Amino acid sequence: MNPFKVFYDEKEDVLYLAKEGVEHEFVEIAPGVNAELDENGQLIGIELFNASILLKNVINPIVKKAKAA
Numbered sequence: 001m002n003p004f005k006v007f008y009d010e011k012e013d014v015l016y017l018a019k020e021g022v023e024h025e026f027v028e029i030a031p032g033v034n035a036e037l038d039e040n041g042q043l044i045g046i047e048l049f050n051a052s053i054l055l056k057n058v059i060n061p062i063v064k065k066a067k068a069a
């Protein structure tokens with residue numbers, strides 16, 4: 001099983017989780033969240049647009065703990 005790699009485009013604020021494969025289609029699973037599928041319908045990528053906003057409830061506690069350490 002190929003692990004997902006994580007990429008972040010700070011300028012566009014897009015977080016992308018991907019593994020090898022060719023995108024055949026994508027499905028918007030929530031506003032600003034797309035799932036990319038290969039020709040067999042297998043998940044090969046997830047795009048999170050406005051990632052810093054979508055993940056602020058996850059990121060902020062992590063940053064606070066890191067600063068306290």
